[in-house]
Amino acid sequence: MGSNVKIEQIKSIEAHVDELSELLIQIVEDGASIGFLPPLQLSDAIKYWRNVLNPEVLLFVAKINNRIVGSVQLQLCTKQNGGHRAEIAKLMTHPNYRRNGIGRSLMEKAEDRAKQEGRSLLVLDTREGDPSNLLYSLIGYMQAGKIPHYAKSANGELHATVFYYKSF
DSSP states (O other): OOTTEEEEEEOOSGGGHHHHHHHHHHHHHTTOOSSOOSSOOHHHHHHHHHTTOBTTEEEEEEEETTEEEEEEEEEEOOSTTOTTEEEEEEEEEOGGGOSSSHHHHHHHHHHHHHHHTTOOEEEEEEETTSTHHHHHHHTTOEEEEEEEEEEEOTTSOEEEEEEEEEEO
8 A cells, every 4th residue: 555545533524524425426336335325316425424423433534645535434332241342334445546455454443443442353244245355354354154135236136245253
């Protein structure tokens, strides 16, 4: 990854909502399975981002030349029996910037923060067959299982999702 990539935490959405919304739309248009189907309307993307941040959700972004090119969320479990775990959600890298280590860098930042928050278990899920499966395996996540017919794609096809975990 180039040294010009900066990973930072976003604590307020408003200054970044337009860039984040554009990123989300690009990711969805490219076929990513992150809960939305194309065509994603700008108003829906903005509404999503304006409701993301809360004390349990930490948002990290990757920037190149001060432009957001990726993001990931660390969702801290607040249940009494779950204070040791968190979930990785919505790892995104803009299609024009993939295969440059951005996803890996975002994951490393989220993992470091999880450790700082006293978390010893991370969980996540992703569509079976997506390139993200390889990334998660390469950085030490173990496959826990999969659920068939979990997510629908734009053409109506149903896909399995794979659940992963990593312990520290």
